[in-house]
Amino acid sequence: MTEESTVSTRVLTVPNVISLARLLLVPVFAVLVANGADAWALLVLAVSGASDWLDGVLARRMQQVTRLGQMLDPAADRLFILVTLLGLAWRGTVPVWLVVVLVARDVVLAVMLLVLARAGYPPLRVHLAGKAGTFVLLYAFPLLFLSQWPSTVGQAAGVLGWACALWGVALYWFAGVLYLAQAWTVLRRERRERLRDRATAS
Structure with missing residues (x-):
């Protein structure tokens, strides 16, 4: 079975839920940075980084690589990078x-x-x-x-x-x-x- 054939069209999977949670954390992180709550902002960044690793590992081990996940994961990464950069700048x-x-x-x-x-x-x-x-x-x-x-x-x-x-x-x-x-x-x-x-x- 090729890697391409293992990519499913499922929506509700554990890795997808984790990726969606990371997306929802982006505005939370932005509000924390704007209000100067650095300790909480750092915690959210740490959770985001750990979940970024976790959803990829789970997707492969649980054979739950999906097309939705392939879009959600990089989208969450880029949004976190953008919001963090803007906050630091x-x-x-x-x-x-x-x-x-x-x-x-x-x-x-x-x-x-x-x-x-x-x-x-x-x-x-x-x-x-x-x-x-x-x-x-x-x-x-x-x-x-x-x-x-x-x-x-x-x-x-x-x-x-x-x-x-x-x-x-x-x-x-x-x-x-x-x-x-x-x-x-x-x-x-x-x-x-x-x-x-x-x-x-x-």
Whole structure:
């Protein structure tokens, strides 16, 4: 049985419920950040990061990989990354360029997905580099929040947080380039097949 055939159309599964819960935590996290409730915001980030790992493990072990889950999981990741970035930039903890670099990558890939959809292709499979980049970023952000604390712990968290953030950005964009190359290959193959069909018909 191929991996593609194991992807089901089920909706109510344990991993999907976890992914949905992560999505619902995004506005909770935003409110906590806006109100300066850093301890609770850090707790929500930690829960989100742990659940991101958990839903993937459960989906594979329980054979509950679904098309809905393949959309919910990255959507929750990207929303958490965006909201956390905006919160950190609003506080002046991270520079605006970091927000621009990460958001630009997602905008580019969103356009790519629209082009693929118009050509009749589903979203591309998640690449390991993209998952790793998202994972590193989601764990860099709590450290960057901790870096705001005026203590030795805050200083150490800032160094480690920035190391993880820069590594995550590199992986994030590396995966983006891989997705673009994969999409280009798919679209070019379709164009060749269309031209061959026209030549055969004539």
